[in-house]
Amino acid sequence: MPFSVAISPRVVLCRRCARDTRRYQWPRAVPPVYPCVEWGDAMSNDNKELVRRLFEEGFNARATDVFDELIATDYVEHAIEPFRNAEPGKVEGPKHMRSVVDWLVEQFPDVKMTVEAVVTEGDSVVARVLSEGTNLGRLGGVIPPTGNRFSARQSHWYRLAGGKLAEHWATRDDLTAMMQLGVLAPAAPPAD
Secondary structure, three states: OOOEEEEEOOEEEEHHHHHHHOOOOOOOOOOOOOOOOOHHHHHHHHHHHHHHHHHHHHHHOOOOOHHHHHEEEEEEEOOOOOOOOOOOEEEEHHHHHHHHHHHHHHHOOOOEEEEEEEEEEOOEEEEEEEEEEEOOOOEOOOEOOOOOEEEEEEEEEEEEEOOEEEEEEEEEOHHHHHHHHOOOOOOOOOOO
């Protein structure tokens, strides 16, 4: 969190609160109310901004150096992409995220991820994302390009630690995407 300061393992304040608490002989004389009463909202906004930057700068602008700033090195990935030969678990965070962007762009050179909503609670951030793109590369390196576009929503859940994204889960509408791409056909109606 670029705008927060950890002053103990359980207390994280915005920089303004942390600065103002120096007047008090911390930790002996804790003020009854933090000088900045909006500190929870400030942290929440910082966490939301982390996730927005992940998608807008890292994925959309392809500025993958931002991953060094946003993602923990000991990142835990629970979401595995379709057709990708990888297991869930600990990965080297920034390097892993760069490989995800490369993998997506190889298949969908115009891929764009629009953050539609972000919700925070404690050390968790959830984003609803609309992914869109045109399939011009082999899907998973196997299925020939279809030239079709897809537009499908995803939910990404993150756990933050030390001001960085540390863990990730996702629920994606891959079925809709595969049908739009022409890889899967809609199910036939049941016979009478």
